[in-house]
Amino acid sequence: MADNVRQSLDRVRTVLTRNRLRVAFVALILLSVAVVASASSGGISTASEDDVPDAPPTENHTVVTESGRAGTITAYAPDGDVTYYNNTRTKYFDVDPVEGDPLTVEYTATDTIHTEGPTCRSPPCALNVIERADLETGEVEVVYERYDHKETAGEWHDADRINETHVVVADIVADQVFIVNTETEIVEWLWDAQSDFPLDGGGPYPGDWAHVNDVEYIESGEMDGRIMVSLRNQDQVVFLDRDEGLLDEWTLGAEDDYDVQYEQHNPDYIPESEGGPAVVVADSENGRIQEFQREDGEWNRTWLWEDDQIQWPRDADRLPNGNTLITDTHGNRVMEVNESGDIVWEVGSTLPYEAERLETGAESEGGQSAAALGLESRTEADSGGGGGGGDGSSIEFNPLEFLGEQLESFLPHRIYNALLFATPIWMGKTEFAAIGVALLTGLTWTGLEIRWQLRDAGVRFRLPVYREGK
Template sequence: MDGPSNRTVRALFAVVLVLAAGAVASSYATAEPNVARAHGSLDDAGTSGPGDTGVASPDEQPTEYGPPDPNGSYPTDTGEDWAEGAADETEGRVLVDPEERDPENLTVVGTQGFYASDERAELVAFDRSGDVAYYDDSYRVYFDVDPVEGTDYTVEYLAAEHRDGADCANVSTERCTYSVFTRVNLTTGEEREVYGEVTPRIYSARWHDVDRINDTHVAVADILRDSVRVVNTTTDETVWEGNASSHFDADVGGAAGDWTHINDVEVTPDGRFVVSVRNMDQVVFVEPGEGVDENWTLGAEDDYDVLYEQHNPDYVPPSQGGPAISVADSENSRVLEYQRVDPETGSATTAADGEWRRSWGWQDSRVQWPRDADRLPGGNTLVVDTHGDRIAEVAPDGSVAWSVTVGMPYDAERLGTGDESTGGESMRAIREARGTTDDAGTRSGIDLPFVRSTDDDPGVGAVPPAGTITHPDRSIVEAVWVVLKGLTPTLVVNGLLYAAPSWVRFTDLAFGALALLTALAWAGAELAWSGYSPLFRLYSAVRRS
């Protein structure tokens, strides 16, 4: 039986190429605009001074930290005396008008940007309609952002700028980074640097997170030093430091220069530190002066079924239905929650013999490299979808209650809900409150489906069974894209998206790859039809020689 004619095969190749190119073109034409294009100043990064860091050497550091006097009083650095006045535009900024916008309707986002793409770093606040209420792009990159307790419109954010020449003299390098933790009033634009430090490199040296301990002390997730440090911001001294080398072997994790990539630290109500050690695929609990509590560690090196280079784990305490951790499982392109339970009974526990079991998850075809997941007081989860270029508020059943497009976001906070997941509850507590049947979850969740069938919908307001990864659109097309995403090399995909223009999505890469493979197959077919066989000619030449 004769096969299809050359003309038919050419037509099939042409149809596939046109459809794949059309899909990419349609994505470009319908992409929502990057916020920076409408509001960005496109000026150079800010020029904040480096200051003196006053970092004590490790052998000079005390093993404890606390208030500077026996009475527990602190020099105030709360900014409560700042006027929260009417909106204005100061030095190119867009400022919040408190007469028009309530704080609980504002979502503040720090974005990373990338010089090779068209994405500009910015600190931006959106209202519920998606309108920009605050905008500033003074720095080269923005990472963590946290609301200041006791204020309505004041936040603290972590940013960085690149420097060279004389600005790097203190660290003896030609180029360097200035990481700065700053407090800003979104209604007046008034800023105050809390703490800043120059580091002797650009990449794998910029801090990603600083967490407030009290009025005078902050915890720094120090990527460069592979440590967590406590800094007294009134004296600029490091008063405690825990280094990863005291717990991890040197032959695990990343390469020299980016060994651990510690990207997040959070202070728990009982005084421990929850630390995200990205390159080890682990979230660890650190007791100052004692070290890592191995019984509480979530994840393991290269155990990608549990975590794969995660970001921003948030601790939910027992008082809120925990112990639980809400975390962005970044390289797996999903958001998860793990509950700590008794391995025999499945009940929530803080005991040393407890174990972490997956209790909730979310994923859709757009989410790519998420890097934050805050549990909100109402039960929804505020997700930062970095390569999906959006902030999405996801309900427990997986539906997207609200979203906004913004280029390469890193961290987000809903004002009025507390720092990170402070005001949120675990999914176990939400299930109990809503009457949804709960099981104890699974150790890794690998035996549970990525997609629930449409016949298994628990109804509006309900929560899927513990451990299930859900998403809002459970159609066949959505399921295919999710499965395809799971089959692709995630590090390669995220690397391409990191440098690609902001409108490019995973689907565009897939259609682009399809077009490339089709073009190569077409070219190969034309060579075969022409009778020209370079490989055969090369083989014959080798035989003759």
């Protein structure tokens, strides 16, 4: 039997000569390079106004912000044409219409400061601003600004207007929520996350501990005058009373309870007048949109939406027409899904952060809860293909796509999202697989070349334990 094995190995060595192996390695590497090169030549880019894709027609204006490599704010007219574009700031985040003038918006943005100077002695630093932009005239006005000492976790992702003079701000830098009078620039109320949450939870302190990424001032119902806050790194949506502080019994989620939510973004509160209390939330690291209804003093999940393309959603608003506007950052799209869960409007975007449908009020007030609308959940298995398309009738096997899917399923969702965030926009699971194949091929080839050179030089290696033939 040993002789048969030896003869088989000899036949393999005869076929797999060094030159044939080299040709195979070169072919694999060139194929991988071709896949990556093909992907890099296409894809979505919003780095300049000329590259921004038009959107399908819809009834109202739509504003989309981006906070990735290209910070932009783009407004689409109802006919789908780009009617406003700005990339002056490094990053753009939350955007809301100004009451009484739906075509003027107020948003938070951040400028990264890379040069040492009077506002930044140890670059990079951040300039955080609340600005107003008239989408018709293009005029931009700074409402309030503050310099901060760092760039990483150094932004204001959200601000919500309370009245003509006061706004509430989600301050990631200091892990705080504060109310400021934008006329006097005096901070009149402040809540510090450290007063209610331990430092041994959440993210690393003092780097990016709580990541307060959203605030919403509630204007009606039982929670009138309270503030809803998203603590991303604690996996919780909490409610604050300006006199009592944290309202523990209203907290949605718990730290590391990923079945409920996992590093969520931009919860949208639905009051009793619209079938609430309910919260629509982008469950980012779980790759889904959820809604929770307040029933008998508890939060119960009443709606879930996902398809097989959704990757890292960071905003969801229930529209007055019953549809839901969703921002899918790593899916590179903003979309509207109807009450049946089908995508009825979609536009590509590089790394969108938030979308707002104007002429429907801030955070699309007037949108009803899933319970009131009778919405049925839709899961990936129900979607029938990315973006709601495809009938699944054709069967094609792509080895690199298959390997990419295995890589995506193997890596923790948070790690895979981090790879997507750190790599070029055109990188996806197929491209990751191609690069992995090229690297593995290169390492294998290098190892064999070294082994061959040593063998030619008369250097032999034996296992420390081997069986001596008779």
